[in-house]
Amino acid sequence: MRYSALSIFKQALAGNLGWKPVWREPEPKPHYDVVIVGGGGHGLATAYYLAREFGIRNVAVVEKGYLGSGNVGRNTTIVRSNYMLPGNEPFYEFSLKLWEGLERELNYNVMLSQRGIISLYHNDGQRDHYTRRGNAMMMEGVAAEQLDRETLKKMLPFLNFDHARFPIIGGLLQRRAGTARHDAVAWGFARGADRLGVDLIQNCEVTGIRRENGVVTGVETTKGFIGCNRLALAAAGNSSRVGEMAGLKLPLESHVLQAFVTEGLKPCIDHVITYGAGHFYISQSDKGGLVFGAEIDGYSSYAQRGNLATAEHVMEEGVTMIPGLSRVRVLRAWGGVMDMSMDGSPIIDRTSIENLYLNCGWCYGGFKATPASGFCFAHLIAKGESHHVARALRLDRFERGFPIDEAGAGTQPNLH
Numbered sequence: 001m002r003y004s005a006l007s008i009f010k011q012a013l014a015g016n017l018g019w020k021p022v023w024r025e026p027e028p029k030p031h032y033d034v035v036i037v038g039g040g041g042h043g044l045a046t047a048y049y050l051a052r053e054f055g056i057r058n059v060a061v062v063e064k065g066y067l068g069s070g071n072v073g074r075n076t077t078i079v080r081s082n083y084m085l086p087g088n089e090p091f092y093e094f095s096l097k098l099w100e101g102l103e104r105e106l107n108y109n110v111m112l113s114q115r116g117i118i119s120l121y122h123n124d125g126q127r128d129h130y131t132r133r134g135n136a137m138m139m140e141g142v143a144a145e146q147l148d149r150e151t152l153k154k155m156l157p158f159l160n161f162d163h164a165r166f167p168i169i170g171g172l173l174q175r176r177a178g179t180a181r182h183d184a185v186a187w188g189f190a191r192g193a194d195r196l197g198v199d200l201i202q203n204c205e206v207t208g209i210r211r212e213n214g215v216v217t218g219v220e221t222t223k224g225f226i227g228c229n230r231l232a233l234a235a236a237g238n239s240s241r242v243g244e245m246a247g248l249k250l251p252l253e254s255h256v257l258q259a260f261v262t263e264g265l266k267p268c269i270d271h272v273i274t275y276g277a278g279h280f281y282i283s284q285s286d287k288g289g290l291v292f293g294a295e296i297d298g299y300s301s302y303a304q305r306g307n308l309a310t311a312e313h314v315m316e317e318g319v320t321m322i323p324g325l326s327r328v329r330v331l332r333a334w335g336g337v338m339d340m341s342m343d344g345s346p347i348i349d350r351t352s353i354e355n356l357y358l359n360c361g362w363c364y365g366g367f368k369a370t371p372a373s374g375f376c377f378a379h380l381i382a383k384g385e386s387h388h389v390a391r392a393l394r395l396d397r398f399e400r401g402f403p404i405d406e407a408g409a410g411t412q413p414n415l416h
């Protein structure tokens, strides 16, 4: 069923009784060419591109909860490609280009809103860093603009310019960045994959990885054994647990990241804004709620909830940046489990085990990567070699001494 203005009109005339389920609910087959563990954004996008771009349709996505119950439905929806290092920038720019055509590609409204992201800076050192980052982006053909304090004052008058402990002196703007509706992205890829014949198997937890003579032959699940020629892990915050089932010790720590949304307000924040003196970031949803978050909770956990101390700290950062926030009521808070890699950059690679492929290490930024991650992971699985924009995202880069240390913080996930 194709979605269009005409189909909405026709369905309205028929009392909206003709809408079909967006995907099937199949029972698992005994064997697939590819099994993907994790029905989050990355697993679903991988399945979609495997079928669409590489003609591999005998694919199953196995999800322990419901589709989109992980971080893809918990993030703060920011998409951008304002990275600096050569290992990252072409990958995230490829992703942003895929985002720009995604709604047409999927025939699904993911509510992409390219409202621009402004990264504020507060001292000369930070200004130099953002100038360097802007230049690096431009050298990759990605537009970036420096904004001075006076321009920012006109654009964002609600920020605390004059009485802040860390006064704002400027910002780096990427106009093509913005937000997209997170769960619509999961649903859109799920629908697209299902239409191409992919089996989406919900409420089916992978509990073991079966190997014969060192080669992966399938997964043990709560719905029985499912055999496969190739196994692709896209379990985000649970990657270390799933990897352990194959005896892998991954360079990851799982940490909780919280997010918050306020009551609905009239439109007041037109951009995504990040605070350079902390880790705070904010935007306004289409329903009017201010959506914000900051840094991880600072201890390893697999629990999808955070602690009050971090919540308090996030509020303090927010009010420091926008004093008027103190009068707004927070409606909801939630947490997700982040797969924090040792250098803050992701991993899309084969593993030392034959037929086992790995997609993880998304840290704070995997939502924006969803289309490119799916595309590049599918490319790797189908062709056996990395897509050229993902060549640096290797699992063995730590061992070889080639980390992609975007934050310049070294191997400390809590500082990324």
Ligand SMILES: Cc1cc2nc3c(=O)[nH]c(=O)nc-3n(C[C@H](O)[C@H](O)[C@H](O)COP(=O)(O)OP(=O)(O)OC[C@H]3O[C@@H](n4cnc5c(N)ncnc54)[C@H](O)[C@@H]3O)c2cc1C
Residues within 6 Å of the ligand: 037, 038, 039, 040, 041, 042, 043, 062, 063, 064, 065, 066, 067, 068, 069, 070, 071, 072, 073, 074, 075, 076, 077, 078, 079, 204, 205, 206, 207, 234, 235, 236, 237, 238, 242, 257, 258, 259, 293, 334, 335, 336, 337, 338, 362, 363, 364, 365, 366, 367, 368, 369
């Ligand atoms: C609060 C918060 C805010 C964020 N904000 C942003 C942002 O603004 N921009 C951005 O780019 N990124 C953001 N992120 C990061 C982003 O959401 C993640 O990096 C990304 O969603 C991870 O990929 P995924 O969608 O595939 O993960 P998930 O949706 O977590 O998918 C993994 C799936 O694997 C399943 N799974 C795990 N173990 C098993 C098993 N044994 N068997 C079967 N299934 C299993 C899980 O149930 C889950 O559904 C944020 C994350 C959080 C938590």
